[in-house]
Amino acid sequence: MSSVVQLQNIHKVYDSGEVKVHAVRDVSLEISTGEFMAVMGASGSGKSTLMNLIGCLDRPTEGSYHLDGVNIADLDRNELADLRNQKLGFVFQGFNLLSRTTALENVELPMFYGQKQVSTKVMRERAMHSLDIVGLTDRAGHFPSQLSGGQQQRVAIARALVNEPQILVADEPTGNLDSKTSVEILGVFQKLNDAGITILMVTHELDIAQFCKRNLIMRDGRVVSNELVAQRSEAPVEMQRLLKAEAEAKLTEMT
Amino acid sequence: MRISSTFVISLRALRRNIMRSALTALGMIIGVAAVIAMVSIGNGAKNQIESQIASLGQNVIIVFPGSSTSGGTRGGWGSSSSLTPEDAHAIVREVPGVVAASPEIRDRSQVLANGSNWNTQIQGESPEYLSIRAWELDDGAMFTERDVKAFSKVAIIGRTVANQLFINEDPVGQTLRIRNIPFKILGVLKPKGFNFFGQDQDDVVIIPYTSHLKRVARRQQLNSIIVQAVTPEAIPQIQQGITDLLQQRRKGREPDFTVRNQIELAEAATATSNTMTSLLGAIAGVSLIVGGIGIMNIMLVSVTERTREIGIRMSIGAHGSEILLQFLTEAVLISALGGTIGIALGITASEIMSQVNGWPTLISPTAIVMSFAVSAAVGVFFGYYPARKAAQLDPIEALRYE
Numbered sequence: 001m002s003s004v005v006q007l008q009n010i011h012k013v014y015d016s017g018e019v020k021v022h023a024v025r026d027v028s029l030e031i032s033t034g035e036f037m038a039v040m041g042a043s044g045s046g047k048s049t050l051m052n053l054i055g056c057l058d059r060p061t062e063g064s065y066h067l068d069g070v071n072i073a074d075l076d077r078n079e080l081a082d083l084r085n086q087k088l089g090f091v092f093q094g095f096n097l098l099s100r101t102t103a104l105e106n107v108e109l110p111m112f113y114g115q116k117q118v119s120t121k122v123m124r125e126r127a128m129h130s131l132d133i134v135g136l137t138d139r140a141g142h143f144p145s146q147l148s149g150g151q152q153q154r155v156a157i158a159r160a161l162v163n164e165p166q167i168l169v170a171d172e173p174t175g176n177l178d179s180k181t182s183v184e185i186l187g188v189f190q191k192l193n194d195a196g197i198t199i200l201m202v203t204h205e206l207d208i209a210q211f212c213k214r215n216l217i218m219r220d221g222r223v224v225s226n227e228l229v230a231q232r233s234e235a236p237v238e239m240q241r242l243l244k245a246e247a248e249a250k251l252t253e254m255t
Numbered sequence: 256m257r258i259s260s261t262f263v264i265s266l267r268a269l270r271r272n273i274m275r276s277a278l279t280a281l282g283m284i285i286g287v288a289a290v291i292a293m294v295s296i297g298n299g300a301k302n303q304i305e306s307q308i309a310s311l312g313q314n315v316i317i318v319f320p321g322s323s324t325s326g327g328t329r330g331g332w333g334s335s336s337s338l339t340p341e342d343a344h345a346i347v348r349e350v351p352g353v354v355a356a357s358p359e360i361r362d363r364s365q366v367l368a369n370g371s372n373w374n375t376q377i378q379g380e381s382p383e384y385l386s387i388r389a390w391e392l393d394d395g396a397m398f399t400e401r402d403v404k405a406f407s408k409v410a411i412i413g414r415t416v417a418n419q420l421f422i423n424e425d426p427v428g429q430t431l432r433i434r435n436i437p438f439k440i441l442g443v444l445k446p447k448g449f450n451f452f453g454q455d456q457d458d459v460v461i462i463p464y465t466s467h468l469k470r471v472a473r474r475q476q477l478n479s480i481i482v483q484a485v486t487p488e489a490i491p492q493i494q495q496g497i498t499d500l501l502q503q504r505r506k507g508r509e510p511d512f513t514v515r516n517q518i519e520l521a522e523a524a525t526a527t528s529n530t531m532t533s534l535l536g537a538i539a540g541v542s543l544i545v546g547g548i549g550i551m552n553i554m555l556v557s558v559t560e561r562t563r564e565i566g567i568r569m570s571i572g573a574h575g576s577e578i579l580l581q582f583l584t585e586a587v588l589i590s591a592l593g594g595t596i597g598i599a600l601g602i603t604a605s606e607i608m609s610q611v612n613g614w615p616t617l618i619s620p621t622a623i624v625m626s627f628a629v630s631a632a633v634g635v636f637f638g639y640y641p642a643r644k645a646a647q648l649d650p651i652e653a654l655r656y657e
Contacts, residue, residue, distance in 0.1 A: 052651055055570075057570060057650050057651050057654075058651055077574075077575060078574045078575070078576070081569065081572045081573060081574050082572060082574075084570060084571065084572045085571060085572020086572070090570050090571065092654070096563070096566075096567045096570075096654065097567075098271075098564055098567065099271075100271040100272075101267065101271060105267065109567075109568070109571060110571045110572060112260040112261075112263070112264055113260075113568070113571060113572040113573045113574075113577065114572070117259075117260075159571070163572075
């Protein structure tokens with residue numbers, strides 16, 4: 001399988017005046033198409049910085065990064081923005097939806113910044129299709145404040161998908177969600193991955209990482225482990241277990 | 256650049272903060288409405304003065320007598336009183352482009368008619384006077400050249416005189432006594448109203464200048480000669496022609512006359528109202544700038560408040576230029592919308608002022624176009640700084656912003 005992400009000896013140093021922070025040290029990494037990778041590590045381990053680099057939100061201080069064969073060192077600010085628009089989809093911990101804007105309009109947003117002019121009708125159709133993938137077509141007209149956390153995150157995923165990206169970059173997507181909703185979101189991710197989308201997900205929870213195909217562990221800006229997951233959790237199975245546990249808890253409460 | 260999408264994005268953003276957008280636009284609305292209302296008041300005043308000037312007549316040039324010096328004492332304008340009817344005839348005869356000229360004598364006198372009396376201005380003129388002044392008769396007819404030659408005791412009277420002496424009666428054909436001389440009334444003039452010096456132009460009795468010189472004033476000199484030029488463009492040339500002719504007729508004596516035209520009179524009269532219009536406009540313009548600063552304020556607050564939104568937009572592929580354009584479009588939309596409402600409000604306000612206060616207002620299309628253009632320009636000018644600030648944000652920092 002071909003690699004969609006190729007990092008070679010990547011360094012990232014933040015220079016905030018007096019102190020230099022070496023956030024990422026000499027990371028080389030290849031991510032192949034169809035991968036579902038969890039990036040793990042304690043806070044300050046450099047995992048978020050690595051995500052920002054892979055997500056083309058930031059540029060490495062040293063080293064080279066090829067995304068889908070394109071060397072991002074050669075691109076200017078606007079070309080990076082176009083790259084993010086076309087090849088990357090972002091899902092954030094805090095959902096980052098525009099408030100007082102309907103779910104549908106939120107999902108339409110990336111198409112406004114596409115390089116190809118899309119008609120309003122096509123935009124609507126594609127956004128609805130995206131919402132259909134995450135199972136929220138009936139909530140298209142709702143504002144984020146009218147949606148639950150899980151639903152908001154699914155809208156965010158629909159937004160990330162609408163331009164049919166190569167990689168989905170998710171920064172602690174379940175960080176603000178309870179365990180049941182987390183499994184729900186991971187179920188969406190697994191389904192998307194099965195459909196062929198490469199997913200990169202930052203998390204610090206081990207059981208969440210178990211849903212991925214591969215786990216990458218970082219410490220002090222270095223990759224310390226990069227292994228396949230032996231016992232991968234399947235969202236439907238986990239969901240059954242959770243529901244069963246819930247039912248049992250209720251039963252014990254009643255007696 | 257995807258301008259139409261930016262427009263949609265900006266509209267959606269404004270709609271999300273409808274209250275704030277409306278309040279910001281209010282500053283613009285007041286500014287533009289003030290400009291339009293003030294300028295229309297100023298223009299109304301100017302227009303009124305101009306129409307009064309126009310009531311003087313068409314392409315009018317007036318020759319006044321000059322000053323005389325006797326024994327070292329210099330009299331003022333008019334003291335020499337050396338203009339004669341022959342001067343008037345010579346002007347018509349010899350200066351090209353002159354349509355007509357009327358020798359003028361003015362005198363105040365008590366007039367008697369119908370058992371009543373009234374003090375009014377007795378004016379001696381030639382038959383062409385009415386066409387020079389663009390004045391028409393309501394009733395009857397003007398005296399003729401034959402009446403002039405025959406020193407006829409005939410008169411036409413203004414509306415005020417008619418109202419004072421002949422209540423519910425037709426004055427035409429009746430007799431009017433000026434200094435005990437009976438004059439037959441041939442016609443009544445249409446009302447012309449007050450001139451810009453505040454005189455009632457209808458309070459007048461007009462008789463042939465020859466009759467006036469011989470029977471009423473009993474002198475040889477005229478008060479002035481009123482001349483009509485063929486076109487407004489010909490006025491300066493004719494003015495010069497009259498000056499040269501009269502000078503020649505005085506054979507090298509000191510010039511004892513002065514030639515003025517309507518435009519000079521009009522300019523003097525409108526200068527004040529022009530100043531007033533600019534002053535009012537300038538004050539209103541200040542409020543327009545204050546409105547603009549209001550927009551900048553709100554846009555700056557908006558950029559800070561929406562830092563996260565900007566971060567989201569950038570992370571999903573918005574260029575800096577598109578963020579700039581979005582915020583700029585928002586600012587321009589607010590100010591243009593405010594401008595449009597302001598125009599409507601300004602027009603309404605000046606209508607109300609003319610209805611309620613009776614002030615003459617004239618809505619000037621220039622003021623409308625200008626204030627709309629200015630309000631849009633204010634939007635661009637005061638929207639640019641906040642918009643640029645937004646466009647230069649770093650996407651990661653913006654996303655992290657709480």
